[in-house]
Every structure is written in C-alpha cells, then in structure tokens.
Amino acid sequence: MKTVSLREAEADLSRLIEAASRGEPFVIAENGRPLVRVVPAEAEPPRTRRLGFLAGQISVPDDFDTMFQDEIIRLFEGGEER
Numbered sequence: 001m002k003t004v005s006l007r008e009a010e011a012d013l014s015r016l017i018e019a020a021s022r023g024e025p026f027v028i029a030e031n032g033r034p035l036v037r038v039v040p041a042e043a044e045p046p047r048t049r050r051l052g053f054l055a056g057q058i059s060v061p062d063d064f065d066t067m068f069q070d071e072i073i074r075l076f077e078g079g080e081e082r
Helices: 006-011 013-021 069-077
Strands: 002-005 026-030 033-038
Touching: 002 006, 006 013, 006 026, 013 026, 013 033
Parallel strands: 002 026
Antiparallel strands: 026 033
C-alpha cells in the first residue's frame, strides 16, 4: 500500500482521493509514522463471524431431524390432502 507524507497529501489531496476511489488505497504518514488509511467508501471490512454468540439463548428439539417427516414424504410422493 502506498504511503504519502502529510505534506504531500495536503498538496495533492484531490489526485490521491481520485486514485483511492479507483481502488488504490494509501496511508498518510507524518514523520514516517502512519496516521490514517484512505480506502474507497464502498470497501467495507470483512465481517467476522462470532461463534457461539447465541449460546444458551436457543434450543434445538430432540426430534429436529424427523420433524414433519410424514408431511414431507407425503408432499414429495403425493398423497391425500388433510
């Protein structure tokens, strides 16, 4: 990722923003220390999945794998409507 000094960013901000909007992000640094990262607005950071965040809040019935089994078979194989 390209790094530009704060002074260069002030002088060429419109050119740098145009480049960033085309997908060329850059970092603005002062005295060699990164201050900010400029990226296109539509580029959202990837969402991380939080495993177990609903632990204890939901329950799965014991017959989950056989729930509505008879009705599902009837719908696939055909049969009388109830």
